[in-house]
Amino acid sequence: MKAKVLIPEYAAKYVTDDFKKHKIEIKTTSSTQSEDELLAKGKDVSGAMILMPPDGFNQNMIDQMPNLKVISRLGVGYDNVDYHYAAKKGIVVTNTPGANAISVAESTVCDMLILAKHSYSISKAMRDGDNDYISKHPTSELAHKTVGIVGYGHIGQAVAKMLSGFGVKILIWNRHQKQSQYGKFVDWNTLFQQSDYISLHIPSTSETIHSVSRKEFKMMKKSAMIVNFARGSVIDEKAMINALKTGEIAGAGLDVFEKEPLPMDSELRKLPNVYMTPHISAQTTEAIEQTAINAASEMIRVIEGQRAKWQVN
Amino acid sequence: MANKVLVPQIAVPYVKDDLAKHHLKMISTSNAQKADELLSKGKDAVAVMLLGAPFTKDMIDQMPNLKVISRFGVGYDNVDYRYAAKKGIKVTNTPGANAASVAEAAVTDILILSKHSYSISKAMREGDNDYVAKHPTNELAGKTVGIIGFGHIGRMVAKMLSGFNVNVLIWNRHPKQSQYGKFVDWDTLLKQSDFITLHVPATPDTIHSISTNEFKMMKDSAHIVNFARGSVIDQKALVEALKSGEIAGAGLDVYEKEPLPEDSELRKLPNVYLTPHNAGHSYEAIERMSTRAASEMERVINNEQPKWQIN
Known part of the structure; x- marks a missing residue:
């Protein structure tokens, strides 16, 4: 009997031929991938390629898919997968490090510029017929400002490189200090105190969840902005809303939120100093293709009994 | 009697002390600087610091003491600088003062x-998180960016792009050298670029230099960005190209008519990103343009040679 895999529809065109070549049958899902949908379509699958299922990939789902050998994350973070439980059941969890790093880094720099x-x-005011908004809201140059990069993996490094032509000063914090031609490694407090823009590029782990909270917002300059393309949980969202409302910090550029999709009644939506996008920075045509190809190759490897390249559990 | 100088509101905080030190009597004007206002406040002024409003022959004739028209900014197509020269009036600008701001805005x-x-952000605010599924986005990495005009601003754009792994093509009236890109001819730039950004002044040679023929040469997937002057693009041809899919989109800070009329077709197009000619107006650039434009006025009034005379 052919092995079956679940993959989101939008990734199908990049990987269908590959799976066919390996005699693996594809079942496509929506991009949402709710628990109900995944279980209805794929109780008998050997592999699941997943985005950001709203219910995560939890113990119950793992228990109901007895043939499962591999859960392959399209993207980097795997905090939505119960990878410890998967490991116990002998299921390999993989991700696609680096495949979307450039897309996410470009979006990060884009947000910094949009905030500056x-x-x-300004564009919205102009479309609404108000050309005078600009005189009440002067803009800033990024040049000569200090940008703090928190987390220096693939994405943090790409951000530093992209900023190298802008004449900014770059500070970097990383769990393990490294070397960089683009910036200076500093301690946590120094980065928060001195930066005009702070950009988060750390995974969501027990150590990083809510690591940016009241204390950090208090340390930040009143004129400083925070940009988050990591995971919503890294920031204590309640503390951030308070900091944005009281003027403790000047603004935020957010692609990720504690709860996604961001609830319609979230206070963040009401704040004028927040620029928001719905967790889409990695969804460029180029990144979708690269993550799909990498995720599929991991599934094929595990299903055929080979070692995965990017196993995380 | 102290010499009278007209200064737009936007510059006042940065220059009032300095002008006072030079014993000049500053009269502040609105930022609109319509002819009526300038003439009623300052027929007898010796200097005007000018934003983008037209400064005509007629105004020059009505200000007999005028010695210097000091442009706050770079372009001086709004000043009748030839007629000013005939009357012995110096016209100056502040080259480079807002280059970083404009270049950053073009990259933005x-x-x-x-x-x-x-x-995507607007759709999300309105409750539609799925907009991206219907409108795939792209990486900039690996794409070709064409820079037309390689003065202060064009050079800074090229430098800012140096960390993005893009292929930079450059057209300039006089080809130069650059470590950041390759100088090519006009047609090659238009045909090969995925993004084209304009950084040429408005002159008889450049006005409407981007028109039907250029849009036809561009890729269907290409975008054009204009932070130069609206007149450099034939706006009617641009609207046509955007509507017919001859090009994919445009990012515009400048227009043939400003402010952009409410009924402009550009406002109705979903593939246009609009800002109201504000790229050069960051805090930092406003301060630099203000202080430099003031020092040019002071130099001319003190019979010294201005640094950036353009006529």
């Missing part, structure tokens, strides 16, 4:  | 277009 230049609000 | 637009950032 109030680009969203 | 390139990134926004490549990622549909504006539309």
Whole structure:
């Protein structure tokens, strides 16, 4: 009997031929991938390629898929997969490190520029017929400012490189200090105190969850902005909303949130100094193709009894 | 009697002390600087610091004491600088003072277009998180960016892009050398670029230099970004190219008519990202332009040679 795999529809066109070549049958899912959908379509699958299922990939799902050998994350973070439990059951969990790093890093720099230049609000005001918004909201140059990069993996490094032509000063914090031609490694407090823009590029782990909270916002300059393309849980969202409302910090550029999709009644939506996107920075055509190809190759490897390249559990 | 100088509101905080030190009597004007206002406040002024409003022959004739028109900014197509020269009036500008701001804004637009950032964020605020599924975004990495005009601003754009792994093509009236890109001819730049950004002044040679023929040469997937002057693009041809899919999108800070009329077709197009000619107006650039434009006025009034006379 052919092995079956679940993959999201939008990844199908990049990987269908590959699976066919390996005689693996594809069942496509929506991009949402709710628990109900995954279980209805794939109780008998050997592999599941997953995005950001709203219910995660939990113990119950693992228990109901007895043939499962591999859970392959399209992307880097795997905090939505119960990877410890999967390991216990002998199921390999993989991710695709680096495949979307450039896309995420470009979006990060884009957000910094949008925040510096109030680009969203100015364009919206102009479309609404108010050309005078600019005189009440002067913009800033990024040049000569200090940018703090928290986390220096693939994405943090790409951000530093992209900023190298802008004449900014770069500070870097990383769990393990490294070397970089683009910036200076500093301690946590120094980075938060001195930066005009702070960009988060750390995974969501027990050590990093809510690691940016009241204390950090208090340390930040009142004129400083925070950008988050890591995971919503890294920031204590309640503390951030408070900091944004009281003027403790000047603004935020957010692609990720504690709860996704961001609830319609979230206070973040009401704040004028927040620029938001719905966790889409990694969803460029180029990144989708590369993550799909990498995730599929991991599934094929595990299903055929080979060692995965990017196993995380 | 102290010499009277007209200064737009935006510059006042940065220059009032310095002008006072030079015993000049500062009269502040609105930022609109319509002819009526300037003439009623300052027929007898010796100097005007000018934003983008027209400064005509007629105004020059009505200000007999005028010695210097000091442009706050770079372009001086709004000043009748030839007639001013005939009357012995110096026209100056502040080259480079807002170059970093404008260059950063051009790169911002390139990134926004490549990622549909504006539309995606707007859709999300309206409750649609799925916009991206119907409007795939792109990486900038690996793409070709064409820079037209390699003065202060064009050079800074090239430098800013150096960390993005893009292929930079450059057209300039006089080809130069650059470590950041390759000088090519006009047609090659238009045909090969995925993003084209304009950094040429408005002159008889450049006005409408981007028109039907250029849009036809561009890739269907290409975007154009204009932070130069609206007149450099034939706006009617641009609207046509955007509507017919001859090009994919545009990021515009400048227009043939400013402010952009409410009924402009550009406002109705979903593939246009608009800002109201504000790229050069960051805090930092405003301060630099203000202080430099003031020092040019002071130099001319003190019979010294200005640094950036353009006529």
